[in-house]
Amino acid sequence: MKISTKVLMGLFVICSQFIAAQVTQDKVNIEKKDTTEVENMSRYNYFPNLQAYYDNKTNLYIFKVNGIWVHNSLIPPNYKGYGLRNGFHVVIDNYSGDEPYSLLSIHKLKYPANYSTKRKRKVVVATE
Structure with a gap:
């Protein structure tokens, strides 16, 4: 493989890891917000x-x-x-x-x- 192809593949892997981490963080924040709203709401x-x-x-x-x-x-x-x-x-x-x-x-x-x-x-x- 050429060096430029290896560099592009490496960048792709790194970017996908950042995106996966952000999606996980967003999911945690949404779940935390939903739980808080239910706890604060009158039953x-x-x-x-x-x-x-x-x-x-x-x-x-x-x-x-x-x-x-x-x-x-x-x-x-x-x-x-x-x-x-x-x-x-x-x-x-x-x-x-x-x-x-x-x-x-x-x-x-x-x-x-x-x-x-x-x-x-x-x-x-x-x-x-």
Whole structure:
């Protein structure tokens, strides 16, 4: 091989190593940012009119069916029209356990349901 071909091959190998290292660094930074955002975000949203919750960590709704708390990605048809983007909900930022419904009696007192026919998108941040 000519010397110029060897030099070009060497440069190619060196450049590819730098690119691989940068891709790895970017991946680490993205993963770190995603984890931080999840940790800083409130885990639960409470829907007073439904007496139900939404878990931001698992992306599941938590509601009662026949007296049993159920975790599901969809809310039942009788809850039609409710969701994080189009219903009144309270951001519960002071609880990160796995059973927010254990505080339901407190949440019902602090954030009573409003069964008005006019739906307003309103978000309240819970502080205790």
